[in-house]
Amino acid sequence: MGMIFYVIAGLTLAGGLAAVLLKNTVHCALALTVAFAGLALQFLELDAQFAGFAQILVYIGAVAILVVFAILLTRGSETPKDGVFSRTWLAGMAIAAAVFAVLGWAVLGSTQALPVPGGAPTAAPTATVMQIGNALMGRYVLPLEIVALLLTAALIGAVIVAMHEKAGTE
Amino acid sequence: MFANLDQIFVLLKQFVVGLLPASWQPVAGVVLCVAAIICVFPALFAITVLLERKGLGRMQNRYGPNRVGPYGILQPVADGIKSLTKEDIVPLSADAVVHFLAPVFLVVVVFLGYAVLPMGRNMTLVHMDAALLFYFSIGASTELSVFMAGWSSRNKYSLLGAMRAVAQMISYEVPLLMSSVAVVMITGSLSLDKIVAAQNQYTWGLPHWYIFTPWGFAGFVMFAIAATAETNRSPFDLPEGESELVAGYFTEYSGFKFAEFFLGEYVGMLSISGLGTTLFLGGWSSPLAVLGWVPSWFWFFSKVMLSMCVYIWLRGTLPRLRQDQLMNFAWKFVLPLTLLNLFVTAMWHFMSDGWERWVICSAILLLAYVVMGRSGMHREHFGPRRYRYAD
Numbered sequence: 001m002g003m004i005f006y007v008i009a010g011l012t013l014a015g016g017l018a019a020v021l022l023k024n025t026v027h028c029a030l031a032l033t034v035a036f037a038g039l040a041l042q043f044l045e046l047d048a049q050f051a052g053f054a055q056i057l058v059y060i061g062a063v064a065i066l067v068v069f070a071i072l073l074t075r076g077s078e079t080p081k082d083g084v085f086s087r088t089w090l091a092g093m094a095i096a097a098a099v100f101a102v103l104g105w106a107v108l109g110s111t112q113a114l115p116v117p118g119g120a121p122t123a124a125p126t127a128t129v130m131q132i133g134n135a136l137m138g139r140y141v142l143p144l145e146i147v148a149l150l151l152t153a154a155l156i157g158a159v160i161v162a163m164h165e166k167a168g169t170e
Numbered sequence: 171m172f173a174n175l176d177q178i179f180v181l182l183k184q185f186v187v188g189l190l191p192a193s194w195q196p197v198a199g200v201v202l203c204v205a206a207i208i209c210v211f212p213a214l215f216a217i218t219v220l221l222e223r224k225g226l227g228r229m230q231n232r233y234g235p236n237r238v239g240p241y242g243i244l245q246p247v248a249d250g251i252k253s254l255t256k257e258d259i260v261p262l263s264a265d266a267v268v269h270f271l272a273p274v275f276l277v278v279v280v281f282l283g284y285a286v287l288p289m290g291r292n293m294t295l296v297h298m299d300a301a302l303l304f305y306f307s308i309g310a311s312t313e314l315s316v317f318m319a320g321w322s323s324r325n326k327y328s329l330l331g332a333m334r335a336v337a338q339m340i341s342y343e344v345p346l347l348m349s350s351v352a353v354v355m356i357t358g359s360l361s362l363d364k365i366v367a368a369q370n371q372y373t374w375g376l377p378h379w380y381i382f383t384p385w386g387f388a389g390f391v392m393f394a395i396a397a398t399a400e401t402n403r404s405p406f407d408l409p410e411g412e413s414e415l416v417a418g419y420f421t422e423y424s425g426f427k428f429a430e431f432f433l434g435e436y437v438g439m440l441s442i443s444g445l446g447t448t449l450f451l452g453g454w455s456s457p458l459a460v461l462g463w464v465p466s467w468f469w470f471f472s473k474v475m476l477s478m479c480v481y482i483w484l485r486g487t488l489p490r491l492r493q494d495q496l497m498n499f500a501w502k503f504v505l506p507l508t509l510l511n512l513f514v515t516a517m518w519h520f521m522s523d524g525w526e527r528w529v530i531c532s533a534i535l536l537l538a539y540v541v542m543g544r545s546g547m548h549r550e551h552f553g554p555r556r557y558r559y560a561d
Binding site for chain 1: 306333359
């Protein structure tokens with residue numbers, strides 16, 4: 001924690017802000033990618049290799065590409081005439097604040113599990129990828145399989161929706 | 171003497187770093203390694219381009235470059251000077267910032283992958299616990315650069331090329347990852363150093379490379395197919411199919427930015443060849459136990475260059491696929507086979523050591539290959555072709 005943390009945090013925040021404030025939708029998506037990358041770097045800086053790489057693989061490799069594709073295939077990247085600010089920005093802000101409050105509350109509540117900063121420096125908990133894999137395949141295998149089933153169902157649902165539209169136009 | 175030759179680069183680095191004050195040494199060591207990677211692989215890129223132009227020329231019954239230097243071996247130098255001095259044209263309607271960032275991003279990301287490749291005994295830049303995961307997460311980011319290039323050019327050919335490239339890269343990334351997972355299952359580690367160490371054993375003087383097992387061979391073939399598609403090489407070079415899309419996503423690039431795309435593509439090919447070598451071909455280990463005295467880095471680089479020759483050979487041999495054939499091949503043939511290969515790998519792991527597991531695992535894979543290939547061909551109705559307007 002130190003200089004590097006603040007640099008990465010600044011990068012992440014700048015990316016997030018740019019994603020909200022930029023006019024061109026594709027620029028927004030690319031800025032969002034910067035924010036994702038910043039988060040991944042933050043994970044890596046905290047020695048959480050698996051979380052960091054999974055963040056890059058899933059969010060930059062898949063989600064960002066998906067967002068960009070969705071923009072291209074639907075509306076195009078032209079700026080709407082009535083500006084980029086939605087009329088319901090107040091409600092959006094309230095929801096964002098509520099989510100942030102819940103997350104902040106959860107994070108602050110979890111500090112009790114960590115050693116006291118003033119106390120003796122304990123060895124950092126080293127969660128290797130192997131331990132995470134063993135936990136996922138052993139103790140947490142049921143939640144993992146349920147998530148897999150859910151994702152498969154979503155995939156099949158998406159395919160059915162797409163096929164239905166195609167059959168209707170013929 | 172041979173041990174020293176094997177470690178010559180490591181010793182050289184230690185010698186150079188030892189000349190500096192102690193406080194600089196850790197940083198200097200890393201900078202030296204990075205500089206070596208940034209010098210060696212573009213040099214290999216130049217050699218590969220020359221080899222490709224000469225080799226393709228030979229295959230197509232023509233000379234290839236033969237004017238610059240003896241036998242045209244200085245052609246890469248001339249190409250480099252030309253691309254450096256050419257005018258850099260940015261289209262008027264292009265998105266200048268994204269247009270500039272795309273090639274830079276590609277080159278940076280492609281070079282990052284080398285950080286974890288073991289190029290010889292004790293020659294890995296970063297010893298990472300999750301090296302393979304790092305490599306794939308970095309590889310997934312190249313798609314973004316391709317999209318940035320295609321979108322920012324404001325050219326329909328560029329955009330079409332980028333869409334094709336991204337769709338293709340996403341489709342083939344799944345089999346690429348799945349075929350590598352088999353190796354991780356057997357080794358029990360994501361660390362590339364450990365994967366090489368597991369293959370660096372010998373029985374009767376023959377190596378324990380993963381390609382010499384049924385699942386390893388199937389995995390390697392599918393890895394090679396997916397890697398070829400991932401690097402947009404022929405026969406999967408639809409994104410830059412020059413007869414359809416001018417040059418695909420880098421149509422609007424010229425001068426040094428074009429050279430950067432070119433460099434990114436070839437360095438990416440070298441890098442993924444290095445990964446395939448590490449995963450299936452034993453990395454830097456020698457092909458026979460009696461050849462163990464030859465330096466380890468020699469084996470790594472010769473395996474990589476051999477893979478590049480196969481790439482060139484494929485390009486000279488196979489015609490380009492169509493977009494629907496490309497997608498069908500990825501999702502209906504390669505992906506089910508990789509999933510089956512994962513199953514076979516698990517069987518291989520749990521069956522006792524003996525000839526039975528060789529027979530059973532090979533039989534399952536061979537049967538699946540034949541049945542799926544036959545049924546796929548049957549559905550396509552191949553036969554004498556009739557062209558409505560040509561008869």
